[in-house]
Amino acid sequence: MLLTLHKSTIIAHPPTIIITGSKSESNRLLLLQALYPELQIENVSNSDDSETMQKALKSSSNHIDVSHAGTAMRFLTAFFATQEGRDITITGSARMKERPIQVLVQALNALGADISYLETEGCPPLKINGKPLTKDQVSLKANVSSQYISALLLIAPKLENGLELTLEGKITSVPYINMTLDLLTQIGVETSFKNNLITVRPLQKLSPQQQVLTVESDWSSVSYFYSIVALSPVGTTITLSHYKKDSLQGDSVLASIYTDFGVTTTFGNNTITLVKTDEAQLGSVNCQLQNAPDIAQTIAVTCFGLGIGCHLTGLHTLKIKETDRLVALKTELEKLGAQVDITNEALLLHSSTQINDNVSIATYHDHRMAMAFAPLALKTNLQIEDAMVVSKSYPTFWEDLKTIGFKISK
Structure with missing residues (x-):
C-alpha cells in the first residue's frame, strides 16, 4: 500500500500514545x-x-x-x-x-x-x-x-x-x-x-x-516520536507509555542523544513525556551506535530534516538486516536532496537545507525505513511505499500518527 503523507503540524495537546511491548x-x-x-x-x-x-x-x-x-x-x-x-x-x-x-x-x-x-x-x-x-x-x-x-x-x-x-x-x-x-x-x-x-x-x-x-514498551518504536518532536516547533509535547527509567533496552539511549536536538525526556508514572525545549544548536552530530544500531535510520533522518550533518558509526550489523540499511538510507536520503557517504560500518550525512518535495520513499521490506522517514512530513509532502510493512514491529503506527496531527491518505 502506498500512503501519501501531506505536510503536517502536531496538534496542541495530543493524546497519550500507548506503544506495544518491546x-x-x-x-x-x-x-x-x-x-x-x-x-x-x-x-x-x-x-x-x-x-x-x-x-x-x-x-x-x-x-x-x-x-x-x-x-x-x-x-x-x-x-x-x-x-x-x-x-x-x-x-x-x-x-x-x-x-x-x-x-x-x-x-x-x-x-x-x-x-x-x-x-x-x-x-x-x-x-x-x-x-x-x-x-x-x-x-x-x-x-x-x-x-x-x-x-x-x-x-x-x-x-x-x-x-x-x-x-x-x-x-x-x-x-x-x-x-x-x-x-x-x-x-x-x-x-x-x-x-x-x-x-x-x-x-x-x-x-x-x-x-x-x-514487557516494557518498545524503545525502538518511540524513536520516531523523538524525531517528530525534534522536527517540531519549541513547546511541542508528546507523552507515551509504558516506559521506565531503568530500561533493559539499549535504544533507551535516545533520551540522552536527543538532548542534542533540543528534546528533553521526563519520566512519569510508567510514562515518558517528550518536550521540544530548544532548537538544535549543533552543526553536526556524532554518534557511536554499536550498542543501538536500530535507531541509526531515525537519527539520520532527524538530522536531515533539521538541516544538520551527522556521522554515525558502529553500524556494521545494518548490512544484514531486512535490507542493507546503509545502502537504503543513502539511496532514499539522496532522493530527498541529501549528500550521503557510507562505508561498511558508518554513514556520513552532509548538512544541507534543501528538502525535495513529493518524493516517494522505497521501504525495501524494512519496517524501520517506513517509520524513520515518516517524520519528514512535518517538513514536506512525501509518499511511503509498501507502508504496511510497519506491522513487523508497530502495527498501529499510522493510526497513532493521525491522532497527533499527521495528514495521511491512501
Whole structure:
C-alpha cells in the first residue's frame, strides 16, 4: 500500500500514545515460556515478528516459515535444535535466505546439535533434527549479531550442565546481551558475564514468585516520536507509555542523544513525556551506535530534516538486516536532496537545507525505513511505499500518527 503523507503540524495537546511491548523482550520471553510453560507474560508485543514467534512455538508442523522475522529465525533455530524427537525445516523470505546464520549453526552443532543447510551454505533454510545438546562449552565470534549470542543463552538453562560461552574479539550490542541475561535472572537463572566469558547455570523449573513478567514498551518504536518532536516547533509535547527509567533496552539511549536536538525526556508514572525545549544548536552530530544500531535510520533522518550533518558509526550489523540499511538510507536520503557517504560500518550525512518535495520513499521490506522517514512530513509532502510493512514491529503506527496531527491518505 502506498500512503501519501501531506505536510503536517502536531496538534496542541495530543493524546497519550500507548506503544506495544518491546519486540526484543517479547521474543526472548516467548522462547523462555516455551521452555518453561509456567511462565506468564504481560504486555506482549503485537508485532508481526512476535506473532510469528508465537505461531511457530505453538505449531505442530515440521515446516516453519518465519518470513522476514530475523529474530525468530535465530531464536527458533536454537530452540528447535534442543527439541528431542522433532525434525524441523525452518525457512523464510527470499531476503531471509540471504541472511547469514552460519555462526549460530556452527556453535549449536559444536554443542551437539544436528543442523544442516538445504540450499545456500551458511544461510536458511535449515534442516534441524532435535536432540539433547550434551556439551556445555562453546566459543563464538563476538563481532556479529548479538542475536546469535542471545539465542544460545536463552536455551542454556535447559541444557543439562548449562553453558559456558566464550566470546572472541570485540563484543557487539552489549545491551541486548545484558537484556537476555537480565530476563534470565528475573526467572531465577544464575548467570555471570565477566570479560568475554558468559556462564549460565541450569534451571529445571521456575519458582512461583518468578512466573509472571511484564514487557516494557518498545524503545525502538518511540524513536520516531523523538524525531517528530525534534522536527517540531519549541513547546511541542508528546507523552507515551509504558516506559521506565531503568530500561533493559539499549535504544533507551535516545533520551540522552536527543538532548542534542533540543528534546528533553521526563519520566512519569510508567510514562515518558517528550518536550521540544530548544532548537538544535549543533552543526553536526556524532554518534557511536554499536550498542543501538536500530535507531541509526531515525537519527539520520532527524538530522536531515533539521538541516544538520551527522556521522554515525558502529553500524556494521545494518548490512544484514531486512535490507542493507546503509545502502537504503543513502539511496532514499539522496532522493530527498541529501549528500550521503557510507562505508561498511558508518554513514556520513552532509548538512544541507534543501528538502525535495513529493518524493516517494522505497521501504525495501524494512519496517524501520517506513517509520524513520515518516517524520519528514512535518517538513514536506512525501509518499511511503509498501507502508504496511510497519506491522513487523508497530502495527498501529499510522493510526497513532493521525491522532497527533499527521495528514495521511491512501
